[in-house]
Amino acid sequence: MPQLVFLTVFFAALLALGGCSSEPEPGPEPQKTYRHSMDGTPTGLDPAHASNVYAGFLVVNLFDTLYRYRYLARPYEITENLAAGPPVVSADGLTYTITLKQGVRFQHDPAFDQGVGREVSAEDLVYSLKRHFDPEVRSRGSWLWRDRIQGMAEWQAQGSDYDQPVTGLRALDRYTVEVRLTRPFPQFVYTLTTAHSALVPREVVEARGREFGTAPVGSGPFRLISMDTTRAELERNPEYRREKIDLAAEGFDPLRHAGLGLESVDGREMPLVDRAVVDFVVDGASGWVSFTAGNEIQYVRLPPDLFDQALASRSPPRLKPDLEQQYHLHVTPEFGVTQIVFNLDDPGIGYQPDPEANLRNRDLRCALRKAFDWDQRNQVFYGGIAQIYPGVIPPAVPEFDPDADRSSVTHDPEGARQILQRLGSAENLPVLEYTYNSGVAQQRGFEQFRGQMSAVGYPDDKITRRVFATFPDVSRAASNRELQIWVYGWTMDYPDAENVLALFYGPNRAPGNNVTNYANPEYDRLFEQAAAMQPSPERTAIYRQLNQMLIDDCVSIAGVTRVRAYLTHRDVIGVPDRELVGGYFLRFVDVVETP
Amino acid sequence: MMWQRWWERVRQDPVTLAALVLIMLFFGVACGSWLGLIGGGWSDTSSLLRGGFSAEHWFGTNAIGQDIFQRAVFGTGVAFQVGVSVALGATLLGAVFGSLAGYFHQRAGDGLIGWLMGVIESIPFYLLVAALAFAMQGHNLAMYLAMTLAFWTTTARLVRAETIRLRQMPFVEAARTLGVGQSAILSRHILPNTSHLLLIQFTITFVGAVKAEVVLSFLGLGIQDGVSWGLMIAESTSDLLAGHFSNFLVASISLFLLVMALNLLADAMQDALDPRFSHPADPGPAEPSPAEPSHGT
């Protein structure tokens, strides 16, 4: 049987070739490595382009910002990072004076004089903020400061020459910056925690040109070794300023953080690990496989699909005993709000010149909201642990009203049916068009929406869909006011409800972020009034009033804040947070021998 | 005569017979789904999430409580819809362009069509489909159009070669001397004689389209309206980790059985109708299968 011999030899050879590879060799690994994962990819490492959470995570580790959020304090609290102290604000709220820490140096780079990183100075902040208003840079963060800094618009109009001064943005001396605003903007200090505000060295940016985003140089606790479409590798910045962790100041609570071993990092110098590897794993199942493999990523989001498998209980969330022995569970609400929004520019469901028709459309929107079943949504998509609340002010901000009337988020099919009947026969109802981007979950979202609407008598054939290939396509169509009904998520930029209420401010209408094109002069007036106010009970009252206007006008079906469950291996000492603390978490994380 | 020979062979070959029966069975299910007799409740949700086998849900339910059996049935309809329409379109295009190119062999038309085929074949398949899907803004027909566009060239190449051969046959020469017009020669004398090729290619393209749909749906570029086996596989990756295999198995086994049966049928047709075909005189630059290149484009 020569054939048989032939075959046997063949398979033996194949096995020999394939099988010799099972033992992953340790190799010359440097000392202490933490392996993080993210469920998306960064938009770029240039602070001016760091517009998603993934980019932000890396940018705040490679660069320095003036302020950051305390590691463990919740609700979120701001604290100094590169700034030496809180800003000094003038009585009219228009002038901010900020002092920088001394002796902070950029990472070494050939573009510096003799290749040695020079000291970070006030001029660097001035340069870094100016960059956002240079059209050549294509900043994605300029909206944070647009029309807010005196003289910036003029500077831009005169051709964005960096050697020309901006009246409202000056370095008073080597370590002091003065910012003058065009109008009060109490949230200004928050914008200085964002990745967009990070400080970049002018000479390196100019030497690299467009490639700065792939080879960034900053003064953050880490520096970049490599990055591609699937992962980024960072290593400790040996030049990083010697700062020690003050656990109490970071908001450590022995009760809330019991059993995590955090005490061991107190008083030690940041960052604690030598190397941080961040894998970009978009697919939840794939991430889970990698996480449970044991020697790969040490942090993963627990997909809601696996809650039944992994959780012993949901409130309070607890892991099953066998998993508990291997992993820590961290449950954090997302810092933002997700809603199903209506485009009020759409004549079918939005504004009508005729007051009566206008009211009919508002009633129709309210009927859709009553027909919508948040609990079912929560069960199917968010594992039943999401926060659902009336309007757009989420529980994570101080202005949230825990005692608000919940009728706008209560499933009321009977009420919906009554309104629809009052509006007349089914033929008179407009065709609804629900838009989503292609994907299994998104399609399920539509099917559920349609099911709930048809359950209250909305004709099935009048609930149509429009599918775009990707999410950016949906955003683009929203910017062009082409959509009717879709899911709109907003990640908040700072812990102040102003950030979400601005989504309904008239002058922000699309292509700005007021995608519903809500136009209510009374709302705009109150919003402007509140925007200039410092935090106070009076301001909170106005915020809640604004929220109630949105509910009364049925602008959207709102809202939900997803609560995400994350797991870390037990050898990781840290409390990861994807939200405002975000990348600032990395300097506090430690990896120990498995306890 | 050719068909009789084929039927004789099929009758004697139990494997092909079984394949044929299986295809008819799937086709019956697809018809049932089109007529709305079965599988109509594919999108209805129930409170039973990831349920196991039961009398009510034969193959259990998925993560949002939809009946897997009904979804598989609906997916069968979609598979046939995709397979038949793409195969029909690609075979038609291939027949027309292939016979034209062959008839005008070594003239400008041949060169032009050859160039067009070369151009289309040199863009990697999935990139072509993805680009088209985006260019058409996620339109429902984008996938059908893209697959048809990508698949017709293989058929055209075969038809072209056959036409070149037929053109020199005495009966074509005779027709020409009798003054029969070019279009009549093509449509009455040449194309009918390529019908066996077209049928085989139809089957092979059918297989290619069904398999490609799975990949495209997995990438989010496939079926937009409804459910398909590809979407079932795409949504099953998290089920697998939860130890719930039924979604994955039902979809991939259905896919496997249909594709296997069609492949067997194509083989049997090839053996019976076109024995020359199995000779690789000129394998050409085309991929072995239009849809799933051997090395995963």
Added chain:
Amino acid sequence: MNTSGLVRHGLLQAVALVLGVTFLGFLLMVYFAPDLSYQLAGKNPTAEQIQQIRQQLGYDQPLPVRYLQYLQELATFDFGYSDSSGERVTALLARTLPVSAALLLPGFILGHILAMGLGAVAAYGRGRWTDRLIAVVSGTGMSISFIVVMIAFQLVFASSYGLNWFPARGWQWATPAQYLSHVAVPTLTILFVSSGYNTRFYRAVFVEQIGQDYVKAARAFGYSRTRTFFRVILPNSLLPVLTRVLYSVPAILVGGSLLLESYFGIPGVGKSTFDAITSGDQPVLKAVIALSSLALAVVMLSVDRLYRVVDPRLRG
């Protein structure tokens, strides 16, 4: 036609092909691509800002102008910087192409060797049980979806739910051991799926050869079966085999393996290209289209050449 005429004809064809591919690719992937300006404008843009970016990206130019500009870039092979990451496009290709090649080549080579062996066994045992067994196996391989194999193999070989022999995902190739462990599961997947098609192909090639008179003659002269295979059959099968192999090269080089790369998180050119298509990153797409058409033209020309070298009938 004399030799120089043939060469000129071949060159002409190659140029026509490059022009055709670049135009079709440009039209589909660049001209009709998603408009990136909305994404680049950030969270709360003004209409002017979007207009400005559209201008910078050249969306406001008419099609012929943009295509001509592209041809100019093609001539200098300078496509600028990625609109998404700011990376130089040539650097991006230099980084991703080797990864894709390293990912696919082991499966490609092993797949062909395996298929050649199986095809030879089947061809020699035509109609016997070995042939039937191999037919069943290759038929099965041809009928299983690539995705199903990929998902199943990851679960079986590279997860804690199965054997957990290899990394579940990712890519490292600093050391040979790292490389082997990361390439193992993708290679097995490729082998499983490609062997069916390739085995059939090789079987058909060898069956035809075995029937040839010179093969029979060699056997009659007392050549052993193995010797006939390696000395007579294999050299004479070179033409179809080389054609098949060569025409696969551009697809491997440029197309990469989108599915493997995205599922296993491997930074190859397939994933980069797909990302560029979904986001509308024009410079990257332009470069990829250019590269794939050039690779194909080179293959076409060399196949032409090879035919003449390998097949004496075409010489002269």
